[in-house]
Amino acid sequence: MKKLINKPEDVVKEALAGMAVAHPDLIRVDIEQQIIIRKDAPIQGKVGVISGGGSGHEPMHGGFVGAGMLDAACPGAVFTSPVPDQMLAATKAVNGGVGVLHIVKNYTGDVLNFEMAAELADAEGIKVESVVTNDDVAVQDSLYTAGRRGVGVTVLLEKIVGGLAETKAPLEQVAELARKVNKQGRSMGMALTPCTVPAAGKPTFELGEDEMEIGIGIHGEPGRRRVKLASAAEITEMLATPIIEDLGLKAGDQVLAFVNGMGGTPLIELYIVFDALQRILNGKNIAIARSLVGNYITSLEMAGCSITLLRLDEELFRYWDAPVHTPALRWGR
Template sequence: MKKLINSTDAVVDEALAGMVAAHGDLLRVIEPNVVVRADAPRQGKVGIISGGGSGHEPMHGGFVGMGMLDAACPGAVFTSPVPDQMLAATKAVDGGAGVLHIVKNYTGDVMNFELAAELAQAEGIEVTSVVIADDVAVKDSLYTAGRRGVGGTVLAEKIVGAAAEAGQDLAAVTALAQRVQDNVRSMGMALTSCTVPAAGKPTFELGEDEMEIGIGIHGEPGRERRKLAGADEITEALMGPILDDGGFGSGDDVLAFVNGMGGTPLIELYIVYNKVAAMCAERGIAIARNLVGSYITSLEMAGCSITLLKLDDEMTRLWDAPVHTPALRWGA
C-alpha cells in the first residue's frame, strides 16, 4: 500500500485537523468528530446534516458552510458514523427550527441515523430524515437493501441547503429533499479498485483489461465485470439505465453531473461529459445546469459516475443560489 498518510489509525483525525487548518473561517470540528459550520447554530434556520463513512471527500465535510450543510458526521473510512456523532451534530446546529438528516441508503448509515434521530427526539429536537437512494445499478426490490445513495446526495445537499438558508421550514425542506430523491438517478463504474488504509490491500482485483460496471462508492464490487471499453461506450452503458429508469425524455430540463471516483483526471471526465451532452441532445433533453469534477469519491479508485436530476424551477433557482463551502463555492 502506497498512501500519503502518517499512520492508518490517524487518517480521519488528521484529515479533519487539516480541514480546520485550511477552512477555519467556514467550519470547526467538535467532539466526537463532527464538522460544524462556523456560525452554527443559526436561530430560526432549519439545520441540515449529513454523514457517512470517510473516503468520499469532499463529501460530506467539504460541503459544510453557507448555503449547504450545517454539519457533517464522518465515520471511519467506508464505515458509517456512530449515533453519538449525529446526536452531537443535531444539537450543535439546532436553531429551534428542527433538523433534517440527509442519509445515504446503506444499511449501517440508515440504522445509525435512526438511532440518533430517536435520541435527538428524546431530547426535544424535531428531526426528519430523507434517505437518498439513486443508484440504478441496484435492483430496487424487497430482495435487496434497496438502491444505494450516491451522486444524487451532492445535489440534494446543495439544493436543500439553499432552501434552508432561504428560511424554508422543516416540512418544506424535507419535502424538497424527497423531491430531489424522487427525480434523481445515478450509475457508476470503476477502472481500478481502492485500498482502505486500515485494510492495507485493494478491496477487489481488476485485471488490466477489465472494468466494473455499476460500482458503489465503497469499493464494493459492482453488478457486472466487463472487458474495458472506450469512454463513449462506457458512458452509454451508464446512461442507458439512468435514462430508462428515470423516464428522462424530450422537453425535460436536467442537471447533468459527471463525477470522478477519486483517481480519474478531469480531462477524462470531460470526455465522458461530452458524450453525456450528445446523448441528451439526441433525446431532446436540455442540460440546464451541470457539474463536472470529483465530489463523491471512493478513495483513489479510478472511474466515474453519472447523475441526472430532473429540474423544476425551484430546484434550478436553489441550485444557483449562493454557496460557500470548501468544495463548492459560487455567488458568495
C-alpha cells in the same frame, strides 16, 4: 500500499485537523467527537441540515459544510458509518430551534445509526426529519444495503436543500424538497481500478488489466457486470442509458448533468465523458441546463466515474443557483 498518511488509525482525525486549519473562515471541527460544523451554526430560526457517512468519499460530506449547504457533517472511519453519538452531537450543534434535517445515504449502518440519533434528539426535544437517498440504478440490493444505494444525487440534494434552508423555510418544506430531489434524480457508476482502505493495506477487490466493473458502489461493491475495457463513449452509453430509462426522461426535459470522478480519474477524462453524455442527451432532445464535473463523491483513489442526472423544474433551478460557500463548492458570493 503507497499513501500520504502517518498511521492508518489516525487518518480521519488528522484529516479533520487539516480541514480545520485550512478553512477556519467556513467551519469549526470537533476532533474528539469527529464532527464538522458550519462556523456560524446554530442559526436561530433556520432548519439545521446535516449528513454523514464513512470517510474516504471526500469532499463528501465535510467539504460541503458551509453557507448554502450543510450545517454539519459526521465522518465515520473509512467506509464505516459514524456512530449515533456523533450524529446526535451534530444535531444538537446545529439546532436553531426549528428542527433538523438528516440526509442519509441508503447504507444499512448509516440508516440504523441516524434513526437512533433521531430518536435520541427527539427525547431531548429536537424535532428531526430524515430523508434517505437511494438513486443508484445499478443494483436493487448490495453488500451494504437493502434497496438501492444512495450516491451522486446526495451531493445535489444537499446543495438544493441547503439553498432552501437558508431562507428559513420550515422543516416540513425542507424535507419535502429533499424527497423531491431524490425522486427526480438517478445515478450509476463504474470502476477501472480498485482502491485501498488504509487500515486494510490491500485493494478492496481485483480487476484484470483489461477489465472494468459497471455499476460499482462507492465502497467498491460489485456492480451489474464485469466487462472488457471500452471507449469513453461506450462507457458513457452503458451508464447513461439505464439512468435515462429509469428516470423516464423524455424529449423537452431539462436536467442537471453531474459527471463525478471516483478519486483517481483526471478531469481531462471526466470532460470526455461529459461530452459523450451531452451528445447522448442531445440525440434525445433532453437539454443539459446545469452541470457539475469533478471529484465530489469519491472512493479513495479508485479510478472511474459516475453519472447523475436530475430532472429540473423552476424550484430546483432556484435553489441550485442560490449562493453557496463551502470548502468544496462555492458560487454566487
